[in-house]
Amino acid sequence: MNVFDLIGPIMVGPSSSHTAGAVRIALVGRKLLGGRVAEAEILLHGSFADTGRGHGTDRALVAGLLGMESDDRRIPDSFEMARQLGLAFRFGTVELRGAHPNSVLLRLKSPTGDAVELEAASIGGGRIEVRRLDGMPLCFTAEQPTLIVTNADQPGSVADVSHLLAARGINIATFQVNRDSRGGRAIMVIECDATLPASLVDEVADLPGILKAVCVN
């Protein structure tokens, strides 16, 4: 039981799912990209597409991309701020098959040309789930530090990654492995009990067979 699930969060209105959750999704997207977002394509699905404008979902998403948290009073001004800070964004709608009604697909680009694509849902009370990353199905809430590793689907990678975490004394809370049957890729989602240092993420990325490693703290 957590009293702050009943009295909280402190947030900018009007809706925990359509506003606070939207900020969080975009903020996780920004972290997955590794920092500043230069370009964003934001595709709204379901209720996000239907009532998103009236709920400020659009401003909330842009605010999250700029690095704001869901209680930031500047959320309503995010469009103007994006213009000043050089974030180019474009909205559209999309039909995502089998997705939660409050879902969004984000295609983000960094100033140096890195790109990330995520599909995420706002599941109520400001809580979120990332459901797809760079086209691969997975599921995580980003409530704990999370390491996401894409690798060529070959033996040994899981053990290598868990060794590195153990060497740093980082406890693993949950470990999922998802396979992409088409590309011969696999994706590991590792939720941890402690903050993940950037140097560790780099070490993981340098392991043989690892294609990409990102983290959300």
Place this chain on the structure above:
Amino acid sequence: MVYFDSIEHMLAGAKERELPLWQFVLRVSAGDTGMTEGASWQQMQRTLDAMRACDEDYDPEARSRSGLVGGDAEKLRLAVDRGESISGPFVGDILQTALRMGESNACMCRIVAAPTAGACGVLPAVLLPYARRYQTRDSELIRALYVAAGFGAVIAARASISGAQSGCQAEIGAAAGMAAAALVYLHGGDEEQMAHGCAIALKNLMGLVCDPVAGLVEIPCVKRNAIGAMDALSAAELALAGIRSRIPPDEVIDAMRAVGEALPPSLRETGRGGLAATPTAQALRSVLL
């Protein structure tokens, strides 16, 4: 031992550990989340501060993005200040505080979801005017918030605190139940009276549907905060006088769950039934969306 699956277990747990209810709720919540009790208390102080800031920073000129909501709390304030209120300054204060919160939420200001953003006005609308009238210290208000959270946790576990799942009875109704228990606490009632205050408030809003016009948390949400606060006030008055809910509090919550399950989807936040289906709401929707 699971304490928050019923009001009975929650009160028994507090008694067993010889703690007042607020402290029992604080202790269990801190333990379950790995927070220290001191950190939890500080976070609750920040939560109270955020409610107060929202009340004080209310902007009478602000309008929601749809333009449908804003300015009503100020109209009420002016009427109360002119001495035109039927029910007097204290009730007038409760009503306008509820509207200030609900309008601020619709206008993208910073609020505290309690238990949801749509119902954010109910708890502060009873706590802040009570404190203004009785010069209640913050530490007492924070204790009252823990009491409210304890009852909210049982409602969430046994029924729901989501309009999409169970209708507005689970948002404004749940908030009223939580606020009634908090008021009973503040006014010196015992734990049984808090439970019965909560139950009476829940019974009075049972069946309330979730029917937001154009799907926005504006109409009828803002004004329902005022009615939720009045429900909490009357339920607390009854409970403090020793009046009991003839149906035990846990059974009331079970009934609320069953009613929520029986509600058709059109009355559960889809914006397709109830007030949202009226010709005026349909016309507003087509202009807005």
